[in-house]
Amino acid sequence: MKRRLLEEEHRIFQTAVRSFLDKEAVPYFDQWEEERMVPREFWIKLGKQGYLCPQAAEQYGGIGADFIYNVIINEEFARVGLGLMGVGLHNDIIAPYLETYGSTEQKEHWLPKCISGESILAIAMTEPGAGSDLQAIKTTAFRDGDSYILNGQKTFISNGICSDLVLVACKTDPKAQPAYKGISLMLVERDTPGFTRGRKMDKMGMHSQDTAELFFEDCRVPAENLIGEEGKGFYYMMNSLPRERLVTAITSQVAAEEMLRETLEYTGIRKAFGRPLKDQQHIQFTLAELKSEIVLGRTFVDRVIEAYLAGEDMGTESSIAKWWVTEMANRVAYQCLQLHGGYGYMEEYPIARWYRDIRVTPIYAGSNEIMKTIIARTL
């Protein structure tokens, strides 16, 4: 079936992104995985190509592109490896807070650097004691003259080490009832006194993506770094998280497609009992089932992208896509590794990396259990 979402101009853009990555990412990706970091020079190259925040308005240096271009960037980067997810996080999850809720001064000050790659973004919501239950965060920010004094700890923060600008969720009114009314968002710059980074966390997968703990100790943040209004942070996050869920569904869908592609290649070459694996009926059935699930996922994900492009409310559908596609991709990973036999367990085969990397997708961007509670509320 032809993919209807992409028009001719999108395919041209897709080819350009793919050939850029073939030259600038694919040859170095194994090294980045080993070094546990994507180098800063790569971000600068992305900025020069126009692949950072393409959606940003022209007055700030963006190209005002519609979401379909971000979809292509997310898909092509995921094809290289999920370790590059930090780029989608920067483009689609964090920059939109600044674009949507930031003041003109904030946008003029920060967006050009986010577009050029000089400023890498991170978002710090999760704390050691609060992940799914965001209202339970303990980080506080109290007003003191023309600053806020920020205190607290964050964990599992993607781009935590390489980021220059961190959007921090904190409580400006810890006594507020209900608790979400006390949550605010503020931007904290690298090198702000009192802001330190802990260890780079040792993950089971997505090795080139850096993940870190962040600490704020009497960290003085200028009051003009507050995003939007005090006490509205939770509301801003609830409005923005459907896009994050959709992006996670998009990248997991691509991962599933890539795993099947690798496995079709492998089972076409590997022989057992005198025939390629792919010609054995049981294996054909397994491959046919995987293909069917992947096509169903693709159809639904593209439909949700269309809804988002049309400005329709896709809050529930993004949660459905997030939980279903990430679990489907994990089923695909399990079966595809199995079909590689012992070689699948060896790091030389890409399926081993996909298997490790995909495991986190039902956990982050709102766990799949939380997705189901969101869907259940609409029943």
Ligand SMILES: Cc1cc2nc3c(=O)[nH]c(=O)nc-3n(C[C@H](O)[C@H](O)[C@H](O)COP(=O)(O)OP(=O)(O)OC[C@H]3O[C@@H](n4cnc5c(N)ncnc54)[C@H](O)[C@@H]3O)c2cc1C
């Ligand atoms: C690699 C990685 C990158 C991440 N990047 C970021 C980032 O950049 N910024 C950031 O802020 N956070 C980030 N996170 C954190 C991530 O969003 C959280 O891990 C996630 O929201 C789950 O929170 P938790 O780990 O505290 O688990 P918990 O909230 O403790 O949940 C534990 C388990 O209980 C389940 N559970 C919890 N409550 C319920 C309920 N009411 N009903 C049913 N089940 C429930 C959960 O689904 C989960 O399975 C990242 C995490 C990882 C692993």
